[in-house]
Amino acid sequence: MNFKLEEEHQMIQDLVARFVREQLMPLESSALAREASTGVLALLPEEQERLDALSRELGLWGLDAPAEMDGHDLPVVAMVGVNEELGKTITPYDLPPDSPNLRMLMQTANASQRERYLAPYARGETASAIAISEPGAGGDPSMMSTRAVREGDDWTLNGRKIWISKADKADWTIVMVVTDKALGARGGISAFIVDKGTPGFKVERRIPMIGGVSTYEVVLEDCRVPGTQLLGQEGAGFAPMQARLSSRRVQMAAWCIGRAQRALDMICEYAPQRRTFGAPLAERQAIQWWVADAATRIHACRLMTYDAAARIDAGDEARTQVSMIKVFATEMAWEVIDRAMQALGAMGMTKELPLQQMANETRLMRIYEGPSEVHRWVIARDLLGLKR
Secondary structure, eight states: OOOSOOHHHHHHHHHHHHHIIIIIGGGHHHHHHHHHHHSOOOOOHHHHHHHHHHHHHTTOSSTTSOGGGTOOOOOHHHHHHHHHHHTTOOSOOOOSSOHHHHHHHHHHOOHHHIIIIIHHHHTTOOOEEEEOOOTTTTTOGGGOOOEEEEETTEEEEEEEEEEETTTTTOSEEEEEEESOTTTTTTTOEEEEEEETTOTTEEEEEEEEOGGGOEEEEEEEEEEEEEGGGEESSTTBOHHHHHHHHHHHHHHHHHHHHHHHHHHHHHHHHHTTTOEETTEEGGGSHHHHHHHHHHHHHHHHHHHHHHHHHHHHHTTOOOHHHHHHHHHHHHHHHHHHHHHHHHHTGGGGGSSSSSHHHHHHHHHHHTTTTSOHHHHHHHHHHHHHTOOO
8 A cells, every 4th residue: 555646746745835835835925915805715817827827837627537538637635635725824815726616517418518518618618517406405415406408409407505615706607406206316407518607597696705705696586508518328327426436536635635634734834933921831731731732643644535435436336435634634734723713812813824714714615515414414324224
């Protein structure tokens, strides 16, 4: 059993680490000041353009995209290292394309869709979103009620979707719908690609979230799309959607490792310098135990995440392992960041340091892509042999 990345993958992680350290972290103070004054965490257009140009020049686009589409075709294991480094900064920048939607298209798109949607997306030329959740459906996507009805060669979509990231900027959105209510999640859920500007597809409102980020609510009213927009087979959308969610959950676990590691580094840098009651904080047992516990849990989480990623790369069943890391990583990072904020005292509460933003984003991740309670339920039912 090898616990080290292959040399090529380690070199890519090191390159991303340098990009984060030299290009993204210096932008944090201005991004935090902007969020404090406007409530929105975002880059300026000129900052986005400069980072795009530089990251493309460094060869950091399309890291896990297919080689035939100018990608590097990295496995999930290698992307864990990449995302751990990206997780160390709160500067809102992603290396295109977004892995989960990319992998869903790679699994389901036909030849025409690969040329029209997957290829430009893999090259970072387009932006995407996915619409799964619905008002009142909670964390159970099988309860969705948005319908698609066949009308000749076309389909008409009606319903409402919520908590959609990037819906305002997406060139196209994967919309999950019910095509057979009787079958539900077992053969009745399908996916459609809906282009921006399609009549009947309306981004109704922006929903401000904690941490200066936003999600959106979308309404579909007699939204008519041709049959060519069906992604994959009719009624077979649930499994690819779950695989897409698993990809995001592994990504989130890696981000949490990066955030927790940075929070731990901040404690280790600050504690020897700060003196209270005649001694450095580093000599206090409480701080020492926080440091030891954080390092231990980060190490365990990193190994768990690489194990889940290796299972996915091998084509093995990893649903339970993915649920485990989704719970463990988000709760581990939350506690480590919280203790870093406590250790730094009043300074840890300010919007001049990234800790509060890291805490907000980690808190969101305990809900996004399935709350901890649902994942614990998944793990327990698997171990107890209970049928879904």
